[in-house]
Amino acid sequence: MKLSKIRYFLIFMGPILTITIIFYFMIGWCIYISMTDWRSARVSMKFVGLRNYFDVVQSREFYVSLINNIQWIALFMLPTTFLGLVIAYLIILTGKETIFRTIFLLPTAISMVVAGTLWVWMYATNGGINTLLRMIGLGSLARPWLSDPRTALYALIFVTVWQYLGFSIIVFEAAIKGIDRTLIEAAVVDGASGFQVFRYVILPQVRHGFLIAVPLLGLSALKVFDVVFVATRGGPGISTYVLAYYMWVKAFWWRFMADGAAIAVILLLLSLVLVIPYATYALRRWFG
């Protein structure tokens, strides 16, 4: 039985094309909505150009959200990546990978809604963390983590670090295991210490691990919504607003679909800023 090449092509490309068309149609539709006057429950498609974008970027919530998102990317992506790498290395050194991997991966398996609720209890004025601090004699550090606008954002960022660390560990574990063992053995024979092996042999060879982890973590930080919605709804005040939450508020509570779509498009553009350099670098490295 021999199928023609065209038929193979159709079998494989048909679904891919359909999905692609729908996918890009959705994006196109979202971009179009962002330029309409759909600002009530009634669907309205009158073209208004970039008005919604101007309105959105002029709002106070937008700036707070943008700055929070940038902080979120920096304070979430870097520690998660590096901790992931270090812990992955340590786990491999212990030789008890299965146990540790499971332990670190568990938080990743918990849904963000559950995790958010749990952490609200942990962070509460009389919650887990403060009780623990008082028990070990560090009562002066106890504070209402989520009630204080100065700490609320960082408390939420920590929740995402806790949640995504397992993912990062898995990625780096695989990357480290992909290194040719003879290189490590040679370094050990030459008298390199554990740290030196890590610094001079492993670190340079897990770059593709970074290539996977950094953009994906960056995108999760940019899209973060659930933990904010569950834990603080952007509060206290608007101190933990992020773009995705602002988009939800505008689209579903204000029912300003057009403004929500405008924020979505801005989010998309910001994501592209993260993804395009990654994609070009990765493609050049692996296929260039």
Next chain:
Amino acid sequence: MIVISTTIAKYVLGGYFMVSKVVAYIAIAVIITAIVVGVAVYYLVPRPAPPAAPPPAKPPAKPAPPAKELIIYHWWTAGGEREAIDAVFKIFKEKIPGVKISENPIAGGAGAVMKPVIWQLLAAGTPPDTFQVHAGGELKEYVDAGYLEPVDDVWSELGLEKVIPGTLQAMCKFGGHYYAVPINVHRSNVLWYNPTVFKKLGIIEKFGDPRTWDLETLLKVCKYIKENAPKVLGKTVYPIAVATRHKWPLTHLFEVLLALHGGPEIYVKFWTGKFKYKDPKDPVWKAVRDVLRAIGIMAKEGYFNPDHPELTWDQAAAKVMKGECAMYIHGDWVAGYYMAVKAKYGEEWSAAPFPKKIFVCLSDCFNLPKKAPHRDIAIEWLRVVGSKEAQEKFNVIKGSIPARVDVKPKYPDPYRPETAEDWVKSTLVPSAVHGGLSKEAFVTAMHDILTYMISSIEMGTDVDKAVDYAVTQIAVAIERTGLVDFWKGYTIDYFITKR
């Protein structure tokens, strides 16, 4: 097997790469053309706009699906609520034997999660048979969008106009037609207090019945409690409990204080944007400023429990019950909470309408979407919702009072008889925070403005400065949310039942 699959893969991939260049160009061209044509056809081909006027009461074609099913969406999932709606389902099933009720309960207080789901169903043209909605502005948004059918027949058949007070009628009636049947009434303006704390501090002897307090007295009481509780009770008692994790309870406090301080007219003018909001000298602004300043002072002086950003409304109610806070200004579902946790009335909790002379009301109701798949069953459901029997059974369990004034159940708690009495005797206005009066966009903006205000005051900002900023933000919000246009054609008297 492996060999075969590898060969096929190789062949296919090889084939793919062989034709790749030409086909890839074709594929890209197809995608682009499809998108462009799709977008063009979608937007350029004129489509009939959704009708603004209410449609004829009966649709031309009868729905095809087999009878006897009711697809219903509601958000009553918590203890007490669940049992209440089940009681109505029971009555409905007795009335229409064999009917299948396809329930879609979506948890989340006040429908925060359910509403986006409903909007999507309606926009997609696949509505349920009926869904829960707050009477008033929230209902009007669906009516304006052309998603609902009038239910005038049900109203006239049940004679609801005679037994439902004017304000609640207004909250269901837009453009001369009724669009929903209310099942219950909650009161938003209630002051919950801890009687033990009040008794020990002698609050009522000193300041009189809370039912008659004004804004100034409330602040004096707060000050008195804050100063004297440590001496008398030996512990800090925060005078006012508030919960801002979900933000709206603070707006709720604002709403009640505005009704208390400004009276019904100013209250309605503010929430419908029917005042000169660009003129800072407008009397509405004066009342709003007074209330904002009072809330600001509460935040500044530490009258609020400091952990409010991590609490939800029920946790704040618990603080009053435990005596950690003295008072809580919130709706009467708090009574349902206290009864559910078996708190002792007169010892752990007590309640006073605040103020007594005004009843800020909200109501849950059911409606009839256009293109409802089982329209006849849905109308039967609405008849049940509006019936005496269902209103009595539902409300006794739910902790609310019937919308109909001719239903007089025996309440198991000491709180509700007074509410039921006030429902007939007090001046009625709709609650803005609970979908009755305002536009949701504006109320949402208010949540952020108010929580931002108290959060900045708690961080050290001067009260007057924070209030000024909040006022400018509110004016911007009135403008940007389209509040004024939303209520065009309605006078403030439409919403007020003066007594």
